[in-house]
Amino acid sequence: MNVQEDLMENLDEYISSIHKEHPGLVKKVQHSQQLGLTQARLSGWKAAVGDVVAILDAHIEVHVQWAEPLLARIKEDRTLILTPMFDRVNFDDLTLTPNIPAAHGFDWALWCLYEAFRPEWYNLKDQSQPVK
Known part of the structure; x- marks a missing residue:
């Protein structure tokens, strides 16, 4: 199992746990190919539906x-x-x-x-x- 597959399962579980208390608060955007940082941020922004969008790096x-x-x-x-x-x-x-x-x-x-x-x-x- 590579690291990305391991993270994927844990991330899905984490998002599910957030949705129990706050349905729809977090949305995961997944790409079919690796994108650069700017393109990844833009795709997340385009998928966002809130009045205010916060884009935070992983660190x-x-x-x-x-x-x-x-x-x-x-x-x-x-x-x-x-x-x-x-x-x-x-x-x-x-x-x-x-x-x-x-x-x-x-x-x-x-x-x-x-x-x-x-x-x-x-x-x-x-x-x-x-x-x-």
Whole structure:
């Protein structure tokens, strides 16, 4: 048995357990061939039926009430596309290191980089405020 087959059975059981309490909350989208990350995200988004869609990578772990601040911002302005700040989790001891809020970007060589916000935003001392 390969790893994917093993995960498939466990994933189906997990989704079934969620549906017992929250029918239809989780939907699995399966492809006949392997897709890149962007295409996989887009196909999930197209299959979504909710008022708000959250697309999380497999390495993202959320905690209780993680969505409420994001949903409040969306309620204020439905044209927003939001991303939360992600803390770094040390793989050795699982300690958290908060990341400094910054914009994600890419340089011309397509290396990921982080651009600082304008000083006025940091002076607000409220990380829940949106940034353009």
